[in-house]
Amino acid sequence: MTTRRSTLAAALAVTAALALSACANTAAAPGADTASATPVQGGDLTFAVANDPISLNPSSTGSGNDTLYVTRQLVDSLLYQNPETGALDPWLATAYTSNADATEFTFSLRDDVTFSDGTPFTAANVKATFDDIVAAGALSQAVSSFVGYAGTDVVDDHTALVRFSSPNAAFPNSTASVALGIVGDATLAVPYDQRADGKAVVGTGPFTLKTYTKDTSTVLTAREDYAWAPAALGNDGRARLDSVTFQIVPEASVRTGSLTSDQVDVAGSVQPNDVASLEQAGYPLVWRGNPGISFGLSFNLSHPIVADLAVRQAIAAAVDAKTVRDTALNDYFAIATSALAATTPGYADESASFGYDPDRAAALLDAAGWTAGADGIREKDGQKLQLKLWWITNFGPNQTSLELIQQQLKAVGIDIQLQSGPVPDFLEAQKNGDFDIVWGNLSRADGDVLRTTFSKATTRYRIDDPTLEALLQKQLAISDPAARDEVLAEAQARIASQVYQIPVHELTSILGTRDAVHGVSLGADSRLDSLVAAWKSE
Incomplete structure (x- = not known):
């Protein structure tokens, strides 16, 4: 946490069911x-x-x-x-x-x-x-x-x-x-x-x-x-x-x-x-450490290639998050294990759903009918496995991270075209659907950030998943923090199993x-x- 030295105020007297729990998994930061x-x-x-x-x-x-x-x-x-x-x-x-x-x-x-x-x-x-x-x-x-x-x-x-x-x-x-x-x-x-x-x-x-x-x-x-x-x-x-x-x-x-x-x-x-x-x-x-949505890859489900779960699973298996973190960042930044960063109330560990396995990535693409072309990039029905990935230039390591991911995906036959720009251009591309994948995060100290990111009503990712939507709306109706966290955990499990987002690293x-x-x-x-x-x- 920050180098705060003041005495904490007494907590607000509120309805007990709505009191927020502390982010106990954060540590004091160095400082004078x-x-x-x-x-x-x-x-x-x-x-x-x-x-x-x-x-x-x-x-x-x-x-x-x-x-x-x-x-x-x-x-x-x-x-x-x-x-x-x-x-x-x-x-x-x-x-x-x-x-x-x-x-x-x-x-x-x-x-x-x-x-x-x-x-x-x-x-x-x-x-x-x-x-x-x-x-x-x-x-x-x-x-x-x-x-x-x-x-x-x-x-x-x-x-x-x-x-x-x-x-x-x-x-x-x-x-x-x-x-x-x-x-x-x-x-x-x-x-x-x-x-x-x-x-x-x-x-x-x-x-x-x-x-x-x-x-x-x-x-x-x-x-x-x-x-x-x-x-x-x-x-x-x-x-x-x-x-x-x-x-x-x-x-x-x-x-x-x-x-x-x-x-x-x-x-x-x-x-x-x-x-x-x-x-x-x-x-x-x-x-x-920033709470909210971890830095990762999210998909435009209205585009047919990435609408295929097998392709998203292959991309997840081809990304080596540890290498990205160790190369582009340092130990101040945690490897992401869920769509939510670990400092977020309601966080659940979904690391079992992810892991670097390029052989599995290749097998998934083979089974989905994507075969390697003469240049190593996979093809299907005359179409290259080429995807546009948008990212924002507001965080220096983004470029290094994405160039590494680009190389990792190329190794299994996926061609990633990187497109970058300032925040307004990025938001316009999301609004217009001019992307296959976006790289980014969103800081907010509440698990409801899952709803504002992945709900059908608010998402730019064109997700239409009644199971996920029900969970995102259900958590919004629960006052008890522990019960709400359980539903948020279910939502994170759904996001992970359907690979709506591939978590890579948390932001600090x-x-x-x-x-x-x-x-x-x-x-x-x-x-x-x-x-x-x-x-x-x-």
Whole structure:
């Protein structure tokens, strides 16, 4: 986990059946011990990130982790998922309760919160924000959290009742995400698709937007009147820093070089091949294994070749995940054993369903009628076994990983054509179905990420599997965490047996910092947490 030194807040008093269990299989990360240091007020932090935010509208789709690093500082959420315990702690909401079938959630709200434009935060803002996300539909990355949304009732200024027409036990966890961060009326007055530059974003967060220069930097300044951060962060008052500058530095080696030459204070997305040099040079690392969907290969089931289970099984048997991890990454990254990463609540080990066996891969393809051509690539009915694989350029080791996988699959007669691009191009290809295979992951600290990834209603993979769909919907209706985990385990077993995804490695988020930087941490989703408690000793 991140190098957090503050005392944990008491868990929120919630319905016992909906309490989240801790991610007990994560370990404390290395880092400088700042527990005895006295925080310094003031100072400016420069944080190098790889990608332009694309859109500073918190719930907008088409953005990546670097966007969420920025927007987390602008908006607060109803609840805070504690990365040390996995529990949901108070934030804008002081408490919440659920009815028995998880279709209604009542949030009791703080009465002392204001937006950055001075307007008070009330239940009406909760309703307006949630209604806005639902109305945005596919334009919002958060809309999948609102399946069956029936509306939000303003019970009074400080009580909001969120209703669903069908059970949605994952919703309280969703409210802790950046994408469900609450925005003010001034934001909602601007059309959804015109909020990208952030000028319209009015939140209750500890920072406000000063400037946004596309592909260059985003500069934030501290709010003087902020006083409601989660207790676990260790500072519920004004942010200790005066400003934060997120500087766009696409090249990983340049980010690392900027850190070691003291041009920046924090380098995001530290690549595996830079870890050892930073450690040896004494630069503290902040790291955490990402929960959610593991990095792996997922298939477009509307395309006939990969719609054949035997072909998917052959691809799975031809991939040597250990070699990929050992070559492209390092021991900070775990070999994946399921569609869910091991740090995700509800994870189940499916490693028995996978394993490197090229002889089995060849036999499966032989039996399916794919025979080797003159160039070694298999053919059937005059068609080459050639598949287009899309991947995003936002994580350096992706290319090395996929070139290795490309070689492994070629060895059994499968020709993989690699197609890469930035996040928007990748999402457009998925939307249009212009792929046979995609390589990627999705960070989220709840097993319901299986539904948002593989459900027929939300998937880009064109999966039509009534057995899987029933399991994904069933888990959403179960309030008891242990019972829900059992259904999530069944869903993972189904995904593995049908090879809808081939898990390869888990993601680990790694930040590099200068010695003078303290209080920078990663949240439960392994993305940058609020910087309200961050400070510099020089």
